[in-house]
Amino acid sequence: MTAPVVIPPSPLGNRALYLRLLGYVRPYRRAFGLALLGMALTALTEPLFPALMKPLLDKGFMPDAKSDLYLIPLALIGIFIVRGILTYSSSYAMAWVTNRLIMDLRRQMFARLLSLPTRYYDDQSSGVLISRVTYGVTDFTSAATTVLTSMVRDTLTVAGLLGYMLYYNWQLTLIALSVGPLIVAVVRRFGKRLRKATRRGYNAMAQISHILEETLGAHKVVKVFGGQRYEAARFEEVSNEFRVAAMREAMAASATSPLTQVASATALAVIIYVALLHSMENNITVGGFVAFMTAMLMLLAPVKRLTEMNAPLQRGLTSAENVFALLDQLPEADEGPRQLPAGRSHALRFERVGFSYEGAPRAALQDIDLDIPAGQTVALVGPSGSGKTTLAALLPRFYNVTDGRILIDGLDVQEMTLTSLRAAISLVSQEVVLFNDTVAANIAYGDAATASEEEIIAAARAANAWEFISQMPQGLQTIVGENGVKLSGGQRQRIAIARAFLKNAPILILDEATSALDSESERQIQAALENLIQGRTTLVIAHRLSTIEHADRIVVMDRGRIVEQGRHGELLARGGLYSHLHSLQFERAAEGGDCVEG
Incomplete structure (x- = not known):
């Protein structure tokens, strides 16, 4: 009840x-x-x-x-x-x-x-x-x-x-x-x-x-x-x-x-x-x-x-x-006086970051130390509940850290205005959110609402979405229904990716952005994402390990802590948790089953 x-x-x-x-x-x-x-x-x-x-x-x-x-x-x-x-x-x-x-x-x-x-x-x-x-x-x-x-x-x-x-x-x-x-x-x-x-x-x-x-x-x-x-x-x-x-x-x-x-x-x-x-x-x-x-x-x-x-x-x-x-509920704390400079790639640093959900029996994150140079792609992997999504949610200050601090170009995110901080971040979540509006309105959402039709089409092409959009009865003006109910899962995901393409932010958070796609679409979107992340600081939350093999660095998390870091080949050679997760997914794939969360 x-x-x-x-x-x-x-x-x-x-x-x-x-x-x-x-x-x-x-x-x-x-x-x-x-x-x-x-x-x-x-x-x-x-x-x-x-x-x-x-x-x-x-x-x-x-x-x-x-x-x-x-x-x-x-x-x-x-x-x-x-x-x-x-x-x-x-x-x-x-x-x-x-x-x-x-x-x-x-x-x-x-x-x-x-x-x-x-x-x-x-x-x-x-x-x-x-x-x-x-x-x-x-x-x-x-x-x-x-x-x-x-x-x-x-x-x-x-x-x-x-x-x-x-x-x-x-x-x-x-x-x-x-x-x-x-x-x-x-x-x-x-x-x-x-x-x-x-x-x-x-x-x-x-x-x-x-x-x-x-x-x-x-x-x-x-x-x-x-x-x-x-x-x-x-x-x-x-x-x-x-x-x-x-x-x-x-x-x-x-x-x-x-x-x-x-x-x-x-x-x-x-x-x-x-x-x-x-x-x-x-x-x-x-x-x-x-x-x-x-x-x-x-x-x-x-x-x-x-x-x-x-x-x-x-x-x-x-x-x-x-x-x-x-x-009388207090709004989000937004007392930071600093503006995050726009239009360039940013370096990220997590210094002894800790976080606990209210009422939770244990901390979701503990002593997270992580440096991400500007323009690098870092993938977060680990078992379910290891803290990957929580760590990514701290960057745009959906939650505030309970210990430590997060820096962008050496500046504490708590000292930044929420507007300038979030303007520098694009998010593609595994839980695709679409509004009961037109395809164009869902791609050119929020601050991008003034984008031209040519810019919207370019973003849709980059996300491999223009082919099915152009075949819709009203094209970009087609109503997608509540949370995109009139679209397939892959189509919803590609529209969400097109939204991130159009925003063109210097920091990207990709929460398994290809999870709802078939194999062919996944390859096409993966190629588009590789073009998108060039020159941008990208944080990828990966469940399917095959999608992050070429990341600059892979960070393995378990029980709210970082247990391994390195490139794909290095981590496999160590025979640790990453190697275990990779072997498990490889065995499932060989048996014809779906990939498990990594």
């Missing part, structure tokens, strides 16, 4: 959390203020309707009614026309602010995701991160805008109606206000339960997103190995967890409304009884009683909405915790 994804409680209190949340509204304070003003004016028109009831009933139906009473229905129409204009204007302004907030937050979250260190992605599920950026922002902005404006509008409505009621009959109004403390107690009581249930629901939804992303991405493995029942049970478990959390949230939210309504109805019953006593003493007219009752009945709706705001408010605050947890 996948480890649960837990959203921790925020170290900030509700007030501080909400104030921080409202800070995102500040750039749009004018539109937000206009929306609030429109809602405030709408709320202030509420007492006008019950105020019209008294003269209408007390004078409009009397035999001596005045002829100007037609003004009352006209005033009623005018009130609702004004309310309609104000409601439309405020709703439009609030929708504009809300959608701007959603866009801004998603842009900030995506920008933060792009700047986070590789360690963060090692510890997170992509499904959870997607859930935060997509679903989390909606509830976040709801709490910042919709909930706040509803509270402002309904609070002002309540204040206006209570003001009218106090003006007309303060004794009856005090009876109505007697339920206030009870309503506040109910809201506070169930607010904590709502927050806890909402946080549990978000954790469950994050798990649902994680399992969906994981299962859909591995659907072929699921089918071949018969994992449908296991995945269905896993999904059912987290779905039930979300259902339980949703029901607890619904229970707390649903209990608030009827309790407040019962309290309000009790106060209403007492008010009716007292009003009837007053009418017997001629202290209140029919019109006055109807006006007061109309104001009180109109009061129930905003009070009900205010009590129901607790649920979306708690959802918004929980979502805010979730969003801030991502935005």
Whole structure:
């Protein structure tokens, strides 16, 4: 079972959390203020309707009614026309602010995701991160805008109606206000339960997103190995967890409304009884009683909405915790003031480099001392888990060394800006990454996006990819599908190699760049790579030893240490680990099996 994804409680209190949340509204304070003003004016028109009831009933139906009473229905129409204009204007302004907030937050979250260190992605599920950026922002902005404006509008409505009621009959109004403390107690009581249930629901939804992303991405493995029942049970478990959390949230939210309504109805019953006593003493007219009752009945709706705001408010605050947890992550350290000179080959040096993954039982790399002169090709070989890929990942600072240092032309990589460092490095990984875009966009990616079509074609030719690209229906403009699903493994690999050709960086990292090719394509690509590495400093992670026999130096690693160095013939003559790996692969090849990792 996948480890649960837990959203921790925020170290900030509700007030501080909400104030921080409202800070995102500040750039749009004018539109937000206009929306609030429109809602405030709408709320202030509420007492006008019950105020019209008294003269209408007390004078409009009397035999001596005045002829100007037609003004009352006209005033009623005018009130609702004004309310309609104000409601439309405020709703439009609030929708504009809300959608701007959603866009801004998603842009900030995506920008933060792009700047986070590789360690963060090692510890997170992509499904959870997607859930935060997509679903989390909606509830976040709801709490910042919709909930706040509803509270402002309904609070002002309540204040206006209570003001009218106090003006007309303060004794009856005090009876109505007697339920206030009870309503506040109910809201506070169930607010904590709502927050806890909402946080549990978000954790469950994050798990649902994680399992969906994981299962859909591995659907072929699921089918071949018969994992449908296991995945269905896993999904059912987290779905039930979300259902339980949703029901607890619904229970707390649903209990608030009827309790407040019962309290309000009790106060209403007492008010009716007292009003009837007053009418017997001629202290209140029919019109006055109807006006007061109309104001009180109109009061129930905003009070009900205010009590129901607790649920979306708690959802918004929980979502805010979730969003801030991502935005507060520290980006990659990029404090180096030095620029790595571009356009030339560089010498590399690893000085007593050590590295450990967080929580790992042993160090991934220990005491790595390695000199690579400018323009040389050095191959890293060794058994699986020996640290080859980790060592290569330290060069572009995907991870930072825990011991020692890495130098380029005598300059510590920690003192370089990440932009200049990574601009000097091209990477072709064994895990080919293509985007759901055109072939041209995948080759001319990132900083190379301005490359001409001629340059893209030249890179494709150099990578032995132009032949199959030119035969595609739209050529360079053909969409390759998600991660190149419409291409064969060899075609995906060659497009990735063409991307490295086009970047033309002085430092190359080749993580078994020919691993997905057939024998004929491998020979052609190998020849192209040999041309590419001329005059460039190249680090080759080799699993198939036949591809690195002509490297300037072969570095053999085992258990995070360098155990042998030398050229191909020298290492074979020593009869050490390299000779053993070479013999093992030769035997497998002779038996017709696939080459094992070296």
